[in-house]
Amino acid sequence: xxxxxxxxxxxxxxxxxxxxxxxxxxxxxxxxxxxxxxxxxxxxxxxxxxxxxxxxxxxxxxxxxxxxxxxxxxxxxx
Numbered sequence: 001x002x003x004x005x006x007x008x009x010x011x012x013x014x015x016x017x018x019x020x021x022x023x024x025x026x027x028x029x030x031x032x033x034x035x036x037x038x039x040x041x042x043x044x045x046x047x048x049x050x051x052x053x054x055x056x057x058x059x060x061x062x063x064x065x066x067x068x069x070x071x072x073x074x075x076x077x078x
Contacts, residue, residue: 001024001025001026001027002024002025002027002063002064002065002066002067003022003023003024003025003065003066004022004023004025004032004063004065004066004067004068004069005020005021005022005066005067005068005069006020006021006022006023006036006069006070006071007019007020007068007069007070007071008020008070008071009070009071009072009073010072010073010075011046011048011073012043012046012048012071012072012073015040015042015043015046016040016043025063026063027062027063028060028061028062028063029050029052029057029060029061029063029069030060032063032069033050036071046073047073047074048071048072048073048074049071049072049074050069050070050071050072051069051070051072052067052068052069053067053068054068054070056072
């Protein structure tokens with residue numbers, strides 16, 4: 001397992017009750033998402049995306065020790 005830095009923003013912070021934490025995670029982003037939804041069941045009711053090391057991610061990917069992972073709710077641009 002890798003130890004990563006998780007950062008939560010907006011409605012994700014409302015669900016988790018914290019803005020960041022350091023956790024040991026499984027090998028992939030999909031497995032992390034499953035772990036987080038089990039830990040914070042209300043996450044399944046909101047929309048969010050993952051950013052790994054400041055890059056928005058679509059799909060699954062391997063995680064590495066020390067990755068910075070953000071859970072980002074939808075945001076408006078303008």
